[in-house]
Amino acid sequence: MTAEPILSLRGLSVDFRLPEGTLRAVDDVSFDVRPGEVLGIVGESGSGKSQILFALMGLLARNGTASGAALFRGRNLIGLPAAELDAIRGASLSMIFQDPMTSLNPFQRVGDQLAEGLIAHRGMTRAAAREAAVAMLDRVRIPDAAARARRYPHEFSGGMRQRVMIAMALLARPALLLADEPTTALDVTIQAQVLDLIAELSRETGTSVILVTHDLGVVARLCDRVIVLYGGRVMEEGPAEAVFDAPRHPYAQGLLAATPRMADALTPRLGTIPGTPRSGGAMLPGCPFAPRCAVRVEACTLARPPLVGDGRRVACHLAGVPA
Amino acid sequence: MSALIEARGLEVGYPVAAPTLFGRSRILPVVRDVSLKLEPGRTLGIVGESGCGKSTLGRALLRLIEPTAGKVLWLGQDMAAMGRDELRRRRSEMQIIFQDPVAALDPRMTLGRIVSRPLATFEPGLSRAARRDRAIEALRLVGLSEDFALRYPHEISGGQAQRVGIARAIVGRPRLIVCDEPVSALDVSIQAQVVNLLMDLQDRLGLALIFISHNLAVVRHISHDVMVMCLGRVVETGPRDIFYAGPLHPYSRALMEAVPEPDPRREKGRVGTALPGELPSVLNPPPGCVFATRCPKAQDRCRRERPELRDFGGRQAACHFAETP
Numbered sequence: 001m002t003a004e005p006i007l008s009l010r011g012l013s014v015d016f017r018l019p020e021g022t023l024r025a026v027d028d029v030s031f032d033v034r035p036g037e038v039l040g041i042v043g044e045s046g047s048g049k050s051q052i053l054f055a056l057m058g059l060l061a062r063n064g065t066a067s068g069a070a071l072f073r074g075r076n077l078i079g080l081p082a083a084e085l086d087a088i089r090g091a092s093l094s095m096i097f098q099d100p101m102t103s104l105n106p107f108q109r110v111g112d113q114l115a116e117g118l119i120a121h122r123g124m125t126r127a128a129a130r131e132a133a134v135a136m137l138d139r140v141r142i143p144d145a146a147a148r149a150r151r152y153p154h155e156f157s158g159g160m161r162q163r164v165m166i167a168m169a170l171l172a173r174p175a176l177l178l179a180d181e182p183t184t185a186l187d188v189t190i191q192a193q194v195l196d197l198i199a200e201l202s203r204e205t206g207t208s209v210i211l212v213t214h215d216l217g218v219v220a221r222l223c224d225r226v227i228v229l230y231g232g233r234v235m236e237e238g239p240a241e242a243v244f245d246a247p248r249h250p251y252a253q254g255l256l257a258a259t260p261r262m263a264d265a266l267t268p269r270l271g272t273i274p275g276t277p278r279s280g281g282a283m284l285p286g287c288p289f290a291p292r293c294a295v296r297v298e299a300c301t302l303a304r305p306p307l308v309g310d311g312r313r314v315a316c317h318l319a320g321v322p323a
Numbered sequence: 324m325s326a327l328i329e330a331r332g333l334e335v336g337y338p339v340a341a342p343t344l345f346g347r348s349r350i351l352p353v354v355r356d357v358s359l360k361l362e363p364g365r366t367l368g369i370v371g372e373s374g375c376g377k378s379t380l381g382r383a384l385l386r387l388i389e390p391t392a393g394k395v396l397w398l399g400q401d402m403a404a405m406g407r408d409e410l411r412r413r414r415s416e417m418q419i420i421f422q423d424p425v426a427a428l429d430p431r432m433t434l435g436r437i438v439s440r441p442l443a444t445f446e447p448g449l450s451r452a453a454r455r456d457r458a459i460e461a462l463r464l465v466g467l468s469e470d471f472a473l474r475y476p477h478e479i480s481g482g483q484a485q486r487v488g489i490a491r492a493i494v495g496r497p498r499l500i501v502c503d504e505p506v507s508a509l510d511v512s513i514q515a516q517v518v519n520l521l522m523d524l525q526d527r528l529g530l531a532l533i534f535i536s537h538n539l540a541v542v543r544h545i546s547h548d549v550m551v552m553c554l555g556r557v558v559e560t561g562p563r564d565i566f567y568a569g570p571l572h573p574y575s576r577a578l579m580e581a582v583p584e585p586d587p588r589r590e591k592g593r594v595g596t597a598l599p600g601e602l603p604s605v606l607n608p609p610p611g612c613v614f615a616t617r618c619p620k621a622q623d624r625c626r627r628e629r630p631e632l633r634d635f636g637g638r639q640a641a642c643h644f645a646e647t648p
Contacts, residue, residue, distance in 0.1 A: 044510035045481075141599070157601055187372035188537065189617075192581040192597035199594045214511060217583030221590035240587040258515035260540040261584050262567060269522065270515035270544060276480040277510055 005032035006175055006208050007056075011068035012078070014051045014060065014232075024283055025051045027232040028068070030307075033176065038202055038209040040223030040240065042216060042255075044277040048232035049212045053178045057095050058085045072176070091121045094169035098181040100161035103168065104153040111137070111149025114168050121172055136167040140197055159190035163197065170201055177202070179211045183218060195221050216259050220244060228252045231278040231288025233304075238312035248314045251289045287316070325399065326360040327498060327531050328384060328417070333357045333393035335376070335383045339606070350391060353605060354380045355555040357393075363498060364525065366532040368546030368563070370539055370578065374605045376555040377535045381501040384533065385417050386410070415445035418492035422504035424484035428476040435472030438462060438490045445495045461490040464527075465520060482513035486520065493524060499531045506541060518545055539582050543567050551575045554605060554613040561638025571640035574614040612642070620644060 014026035026048040033039050043049040053059075055066040056077055070077045072093065077085065089095075097103060105113055114133035118124045124132065130149070137145035140163040153161055162182065169177055179198065183191040199222055202209050211222055219226050219240060226243050228236045228251065236249040247253045257271025275292040284290065286301040293300065299317045307315040334357075336350035354376040361367050369377045382388045384395055386402055395402045397413055405413065418441075421427045428437055439458035442449055449457070459469050465486040476484060485505060492500050502521065506514040522545060524530055536542050542549060543563060550560040551572065559572040570576050577598045583590055600617040603609050609616055615625040624643055632639045635647050 044512060159601060187602070188539075188581040189372065189577060189598050190601070192583070193599070195583070196595050196597045215583070216511070216585035217590070220585050220587040221583040221594060223587075244585060244587050255511055256585060258512050259585050260515075260544045261586065262540050262543055262579065262582065263584060263586065263589065266544065269519045272515045272519060273512040274516075276482050276513060 003035050006035050006073060007033040007210075008071040009052075009068070010071070012052065012055060012070055013067050014048065014055050015065050015067070016061070017063045017065075025064070025232050026055065026066075027283070027288075029229075029232070029234055031227060031234065031237060033208050033210060035175075035208055036202065036206045037225065038199070038211060038223045040219035040226040041210060041212045041229055042214065042219050042226060043229035044214060044255075046231075046277050047229040049229050050180050053095060053180050053210065053212055056178060057089060057093070058082065059095075090117050091172050092175045093178070094172060094174040094176075095178040095180065096162075096165050096169050096182050098184050100158075100165040101153065103165050104161065106153055109150055109152060110156070110164055114149070114164075114171055117168065117172055132171065133167075136171050137164065140164070140167045140170075141193075142167070159186055159193065162186060162190075162194055166194070166197060166201075170205070170207070173205060174207060176208045176210070179209060181213055182211070184213070184215070191218075198222060216244075216255065228255070231284075233288055234307055234313070234315060235289065236314050236316075237307070238309075242312055248312075248319045249289075249316050250293050250295050250318075254292075254294075325362070326396070327363045327398060329358075329360045329396040329399075330380075330384060331358050331394045331396070333380070333383060333395065334391050335379050335388055336391045351606060352391065353555050354383060354390075357552075357557055359550065359557075359560070361499070361531050361533065363531050364529045365548070366525065366534055366546045368542035368549045369533065369535045369552060370537065370542050370549065371552035372537060372578075372602060374554070374602065375552040377552050378503050380552070381419070381503050381533055381535050385414075385419060385501060387419070411444070415441065415495040416497050417499045417501070418495070418497040419501040419503060420485070420488045420492050420505050422507050424481055424488050424505075424508065425476060427488050428484055430476050432475075433472065434462070434467075434474050434476065434479070434487050435459070437476075437487060438472070438494055441491060441495045457494055458490070461494040462487075464493060464524065465490045466516075480513075482509055482516060485509060485513075485517050489517075489520065489524070493528065493530075496528075497530065499533070501533045501535070503535045504537070505534075507536065507538070514541070521545065539579055540584070551578065554603065554608050556613055557632060557639075557641065558614065559638070559640040560632075561635075561640075565638060571635060571638070571645040572614075572642045573618045573620055575640075577614075577617070 012029045016023045041049045066078050111133050115129035118129035134145050226240045236252045254273035290296045290300040305315045305317045307313045335354040336352040339351045341348045371377045383390050439454040442454045549566045559575045611626040615621045630641045630643045632641045
């Protein structure tokens with residue numbers, strides 16, 4: 001794990017201008033992604049997890065601005081002119097979404113849509129691009145790929161559309177794949193297929209992946225490292241095994257206790273975190289989780305705890321104190 | 324104990340458009356031959372993937388959709404034979420809550436009015452003040468303070484909206500609540516709060532619950548009995564503990580193995596084990612076993628002949644090759 005990071009976020013923040021003032025959705029987030037690594041970002045609604053990906057792709061809503069730095073192979077993506085960003089997006093940086101129809105054109109044959117990127121970014125001939133598209137559809141296990149390539153997106157099932165979108169994202173052989181809740185809308189057996197596919201392709205091509213999800217199980221299956229986000233800030237970060245075995249931030253502990261596992265003995269009631277996830281509102285001077293935290297002390301509402309540690313990082317004033 | 328609600332050979336179909344202009348429209352059965360029994364104070368979990376018919380079954384049990392065949396008995400009485408007035412009276416005893424808690428609330432009404440509304444139908448004799456008191460009592464039972472009665476749906480979070488949906492369901496003092504994916508749209512920390520609330524209310528009010536979900540881990544937590552559906556049919560049913568200890572039907576096992584658990588050591592070993600293939604279309608189910616097209620153990624017989632539900636000491640499974648463990 002000593003290879004140069006492919007992506008380095010340094011103090012990334014995302015602000016939205018709203019009629020009632022500025023809302024900070026992502027607040028001073030820093031992390032690295034190494035080549036071939038699968039990083040999971042887990043959080044509840046309003047945690048800012050998807051906005052991190054949108055900021056990287058230059059896809060923030062019009063009233064949103066990103067600040068800080070996101071160095072992708074040494075170039076800062078934040079504030080990059082659209083033309084330069086275009087050369088990176090679709091070539092070495094790709095994104096997949098929860099709803100595949102976000103990236104599929106309903107009026108164009110699937111094969112043509114896949115070929116388009118190859119023609120634009122790699123200067124391939126139409127015939128060669130089509131051939132590569134069919135090969136990739138076959139690769140993501142679309143049955144009868146050559147015939148399917150001539151069909152339209154609505155003729156595919158939800159799971160197949162998701163695989164078509166993955167095929168499209170991977171055709172360019174990106175160095176980094178951003179995946180925003182890619183399996184949330186799928187049934188569990190189809191979700192398992194899609195997760196297997198992402199794992200396999202990442203392993204074979206060395207593509208790094210940032211996977212954003214609310215599902216701790218999905219993180220456990222796919223990710224090498226995990227970041228737990230709350231209120232736009234990193235609460236805890238570390239190797240997936242270490243964080244799941246012994247979470248140190250009270251929020252990470254609460255999330256795990258609230259998720260039932262079939263392998264565990266039954267308990268009379270699930271663990272809960274009181275209150276509701278932060279949604280907008282003024283920035284708190286202290287820890288964003290303090291209002292819901294069962295073990296908070298005065299310092300938690302006064303000062304923001306710094307993210308400390310090496311490899312395994314925690315942002316909690318009490319993290320050193322055994323609970 | 325005798326059953327609160329019982330279904331016998333229930334079948335529900337939806338009309339589908341004719342394939343050609345002068346062709347005949349036909350009834351597409353989405354729930355086929357389902358029988359179940361639920362006693363007061365118990366929870367039946369119904370699991371399955373999209374299109375398995377679990378939500379349609381939940382609605383048909385309450386006669387929100389008319390079954391095309393079979394019977395539903397409420398306290399032993401055939402619901403189809405009940406007149407309008409009797410059915411209306413019984414309706415207060417059976418309620419439903421939905422997946423999208425915000426969409427289920429009228430945005431123009433205060434939460435107090437939303438919660439007290441069923442009383443206007445079910446207990447028309449109540450005074451306004453009495454209705455208000457009952458609404459506040461219901462809000463308190465779901466953990467919301469009195470001042471929520473004056474707020475509007477857009478002023479509350481999704482988790483709070485689901486609590487309001489539950490308050491509206493319990494205000495008429497029902498004996499059964501059908502919960503249709505009640506936590507699927509909620510954040511993890513809120514899911515746990517709502518599941519715990521339903522279990523608390525069951526203890527306090529003696530409610531029976533039908534808990535419809537695609538989430539096997541949540542169903543295990545809340546249910547006494549479990550039923551697995553696939554393409555409209557029951558493939559396995561039994562008491563919670565023995566079901567989860569070792570499901571008999573290969574489809575139940577496949578579902579259980581597909582659920583990712585928050586345990587990286589266990590999950591990393593499961594990568595690459597996903598079951599291939601897609602669920603067959605509801606429009607065109609296979610002639611034999613509903614799972615035969617994807618089942619790793621399928622034989623010729625499975626593709627030809629549909630297995631009936633068979634008894635295996637206290638539980639049932641519909642598989643030619645299921646064996647008593």
